Amino acid sequence: MTQSLTLSCEFFPPRTDEGMKNFRAAREQLLPLKPAFFSVTFGAGGSTQDQTFETVVEIQNQTKIPAAPHLSCVGSSKKNIRQLLLNYKANNISRIVALRGDRPSGMGGFEKEELHYANELVEFIRSETGDYFHIEVAAYPEFHPQARSAKADLNYFKQKVDAGANCAITQYFYNADSYFRFVDDCNKLGISIPIIPGIMPISNYSQLARFSESCGAEIPRWLQRRLQDCGDDLPQIQAIGLEVVTHLCEQLLKGGASGLHFYTLNRSQTTLEISKRLGFLTS
Numbered sequence: 001m002t003q004s005l006t007l008s009c010e011f012f013p014p015r016t017d018e019g020m021k022n023f024r025a026a027r028e029q030l031l032p033l034k035p036a037f038f039s040v041t042f043g044a045g046g047s048t049q050d051q052t053f054e055t056v057v058e059i060q061n062q063t064k065i066p067a068a069p070h071l072s073c074v075g076s077s078k079k080n081i082r083q084l085l086l087n088y089k090a091n092n093i094s095r096i097v098a099l100r101g102d103r104p105s106g107m108g109g110f111e112k113e114e115l116h117y118a119n120e121l122v123e124f125i126r127s128e129t130g131d132y133f134h135i136e137v138a139a140y141p142e143f144h145p146q147a148r149s150a151k152a153d154l155n156y157f158k159q160k161v162d163a164g165a166n167c168a169i170t171q172y173f174y175n176a177d178s179y180f181r182f183v184d185d186c187n188k189l190g191i192s193i194p195i196i197p198g199i200m201p202i203s204n205y206s207q208l209a210r211f212s213e214s215c216g217a218e219i220p221r222w223l224q225r226r227l228q229d230c231g232d233d234l235p236q237i238q239a240i241g242l243e244v245v246t247h248l249c250e251q252l253l254k255g256g257a258s259g260l261h262f263y264t265l266n267r268s269q270t271t272l273e274i275s276k277r278l279g280f281l282t283s
């Protein structure tokens, strides 16, 4: 494996005993990848706040791999975020993925929201804790679904970087050119932090179609048609997914991406298979 590559894997906090078992198994199976960090998602408005905290601390204590909680500011007060930052610091957690988040529709009971966008959250983390945290932010090669325009989205991305982000992880995509174009546009704006492609392995078409609809990630027509043709044949969907996503990763690395961030969905198999095909793992 090329040593300078930064590999990372994302999990969500398990909600059941069975889910916990699967998560722990996946986490152990992914260790041979020597990830730079494992990250754990966060429900906007704090719906999984405690579980994110516990999962991150467990990962770091059990695996010695740095763990990065996702932290969203939507529906949260500065006081609450300050307390979380202190708790993370007290547990030697020094990486954070800083996000605006999405307010779940129809869900009330939020605290007074004081930070409205991710750039404000990054600014707040820096003002509270200086350079203690390594901060990752989100990037959207196919643009955020609520973006006023592509240009505005890029300029807002620059604001997050100027506020003190160290690195960015992208939303997933299946079109390598959208990533290369985005990185070029960022370079033209003077953005020089690493922009790591987020990789979504494909193992279930209907689930992927649902996700993609809500987060604005495009599944190209040719890929949709190939996956739809498989019907309920999961092994066939997975075979196509492996071929397509491995090829995407090859293109990205060849084109200069300095790492890959795998959205594992708490499963290891497809991430490991892609990694083997890319030559990161020998067995």
Ligand code: FAD
Binding pocket: 040, 041, 042, 043, 044, 070, 071, 072, 097, 098, 099, 100, 101, 102, 116, 117, 118, 119, 137, 138, 139, 144, 145, 146, 147, 148, 152, 153, 156, 157, 159, 160, 169, 170, 171, 172, 198
């Ligand atoms: P922002 O960067 O704040 O952008 C949000 C929108 O507002 C964009 O359309 C942008 O153009 C616009 N905008 C930005 N700044 C301003 C400004 N100052 N003024 C006006 N408009 C502005 N969600 C979760 O709930 N939990 C998670 O754990 C989680 N993890 C994620 C991890 C990654 C790697 C990615 C890519 C996304 C993740 N998300 C998560 C989803 C994310 O929270 C949503 O995409 C959310 O809608 C935007 O978050 P953001 O941090 O990109 O927002």
